[in-house]
Amino acid sequence: MTDTAAVLTEDGSGGPPKPERLGKREVWIFYWAFSVFYTALSVGICLLGRATPPPRPDVNAMQAAAWFDQHQLGIQVGFVFLLVIAGGAAISNGIIGYFMMRMSSGKMLAYAYIATMGVGAIPGFQLILACWLTATFRPDRSPDVLYLLYDLGMLSYNGSLGCFTAAYTVMAIAILYDKNGIFPKWFAYITIWQIVTEILASQMWLHHSGAFAWNGMITLYIALVVFGLWIVCFLALFRIAASRETVDTPALYELQDAR
DSSP, X not given: OHHHHHTOOTTSOSXXXXXXXXXXXXXXXXXXXXXXXXXXXXXXXXXXXXXXXXXXXXXXXXXXXXXXXXXXXXXXXXXXXXXXXXXXXXXXXXXXXXXXXXXXXXXXXXXXXXXXXXHHHIIIIIHHHHHHHHHHHSTTSOHHHHHHHHHHHHHHHHHOOHHHHHHHHHHHXXXXXXXXXXXXXXXXXXXXXXXXXXHHGGGGGTOSSSTTSTTSIIXXXXXXXXXXXXXXXXXXXXXXXXXXXXXXXXXXXXXXXXX
């Protein structure tokens, strides 16, 4: 009886015990947190805050002040909501770093990704929330002050380049050099296009209208298409990678690193 029990798995079937699937439940929790955060981000930024698609850059101070007055409630509701859930960005960066640490390219690139995205969240996300909420907090301010907050928020949100360029660079390098097959190589090339769109976005600091302005076809809409494709592909690959996780997955990768 003892010998028979020793070869039975938990479901009573014969054969060697199978590795427990989904041993790290937090991986799936983070998967859904990632999905929910980006959905909530889209609602707050696009539908309520009206930052994407953005308002026009070729306006004067009175027009900028009138725009804040027109969208005051949406900005206040949407952006206060985003301030509450802003920590979701750290969760998103952390789960990407988690899978990068599983790559044979080494943990330093994962640390670099997490650090650069963490720094980039301040100019690329938090600053527009602070600027536009400040503008709507006292709408009777001078139109020139509101004009400054209008420009500073949008240029920071769409034109914060260096941190994100560095983050996507180290991620692409990690995927290309990885031998563990965490993510397919083609995802690295989509990530490289993220770098290209960040570089193109530098032109918005020089143009008030046209394809290179902050609401232009090249600096904004192409970038949105590439980013949307990147997110969709990442969620699909994230799900595949998470489904391969087992209780002993960390030990296997630590053994590979030791070799």
